[in-house]
Amino acid sequence: MKQIVITKHGDPDVLEIKERKDPQPSAGEVLIKVKAIGVNFADILARKGLYPDAPKPPCVVGYEVSGTVETAGPGVDSSILGSAVIALTRFNGYADRVCVSEKAVFRIPDPLDFERAAAIPVNYLTAYQLLHVMGGLKKGESVLIHNAGGGVGLAALDISLHLEATTYGTSSVGKHRFLMQRGLNYPIDYRNQDFLSSIMSLTGGKGVEVVLDPIGGRHWKKSYRALRSTGRLGMFGVSTVTDSTMGRLFQFIKLIAQTPRYSPLELMNANKSVFGVNLGHMWNERDKIGGWMQEILKGVEEGWVRPHVDRAFPLERAGEAHAYIEARKNIGKVVLVTGG
Template sequence: MKQIVITKYGDPDVLKIQERKDPQPSAEEVLIKVKAIGVNFADILARKGLYPDAPKPPCVVGYEVSGTVESAGPGVDASIVGQSVVALTRFNGYSDRVCVPEKAVFTIPESLDFEHAAAIPLNYLTAYQLLYVMGGLKKGESVLIHNAGGGVGLAALDISLHLEATTYGTSSVGKHSFLMERGLNYPIDYRNQDFLSSIMNLTGGKGVEMVLDPIGGNNWKKSYKALRPTGRLGLFGVSTVTDSTMGRVFQFIKLIAQTPRYNPLRLMNANKGVFGVNLGHMWNERDKISGWMQEILKGVEKGWVRPHVDRTFRFEQAGKAHRYIEARKNIGKIVLVTGG
């Protein structure tokens, strides 16, 4: 098999294709011949040495794939062989073949091709956990989605619209028309507008019931201020660490220095809540994730889950895919295709 290996920390040129022995499925696993691979910001952080959960180089990252089941290990019903599936992977997703626990594998709805199926798991599961499971967003409430044009942002927009919430979203102005066509009520140009002032002006000084913030640092402080009483701030990333030209150690020191401290007594007095989501730490909760994924796939069939693939890159173009995301050019998902 072929894998895209992070050979060392660095720029996208450190990604190299290497040949490895084909894997064999263990008990309760299946072997997937991969057709498409979802590319996520966590992959970029891992490549730069800014993602503590990732294995150290040389390593293979990747959290989601789609393809066909090539073989089944002991304890797996052999009828699954040949089926078109989408799967969650605990790294090793940047491969043209990968073994995955059967519980992490889901049948692809007929309306989806492999590329759009690979665009679903991480983004929609993260957004579902943020908005529905932990955020409890309800009809008539309002939500501010930072980086609304990203993969999780578009997934959150789909779910928020399904819940009949009022939506606000930050993005560069070039993405506003697309987002409004997708249903976003109020776009905010984060480069030329102060999002906190914009939210307060748009809501008559009240603020919103939810904010989804993957940015970190000082942005979290402003997002908290954008909440009205009973508001919830969902934290799920620290993309700000990639904006610095400092070394890895100094980037983490700066991040820690800028991170706000949420005092329990002040939270009580303000009637506000703060919570965090890291899907990468949910691997031992497979029953929960499986249930959420089934609901999301039902959403595909009913039409309210609409995965958007901005662009596909060939397997050997993983470095170009990373550069494209880092330049913030994408609207929605970037996917690698194996051609297999």
């Protein structure tokens, strides 16, 4: 099989394609012949040495794949052989063959091709946990989605519209037309507008019920201020850590120094709440993840889950895919394809 290996921490050129022996599924596992692989910001952080959960180089990252089941291990119902599936992987996803637990495998609904199927798991599960499970977004409420043009951003927009919420989203102005065509009510140009002032102006000084913030640091402070009473701030990333040119240690020190501390008394008096989401730490909750995934796949069939793939890069050009995302060129998902 072929894998993309992070040979050392650094720029995209540290990603190299390697030939490895095909894996064999253990009991309760299946071997998937991979067709498409979702690329996530966590993969970029891992490559840069800024993702604590990632294995040390040389390593293979990747959290989600789509493809066909080629082999079933002991204890797995053989009727799954040949099925088109989506799978969650705990690393090792940047490959044309991967073994995963059958509990992390879901059949692809008929409307989806492999590329769009690979765009679902991480983005939509993260957005579902943020909005439905922990954010409690309801009909008639309002939500501010930072980085609305990204993969999680578009997934959050789909879910928010399904819940009949009013949507605000930050992005570069070049993405506004697309986002409004997708249903975003109020786009905000984060490069030329202060998002907090814009939100307060648009909401008559009230703020919004839910804010989704993947940026981190002092940005969380402003997002908290954008909440109205009973508002909830969902934090699910620290993309600001990649903006610095300092070394890794100094990047983390700067991030910690800028991160707000929320006092229980302050939260009580403000009638606000804050929470965090890290899908990569949900592997011990497979029953919950499975239930959420079934709701999302039902949404595909009903038409309100609409995964959007911006670009597909061949597996061997994974470095270009990383650079494309880091340049903030993508609207929605970037995937790798194996050609197999």
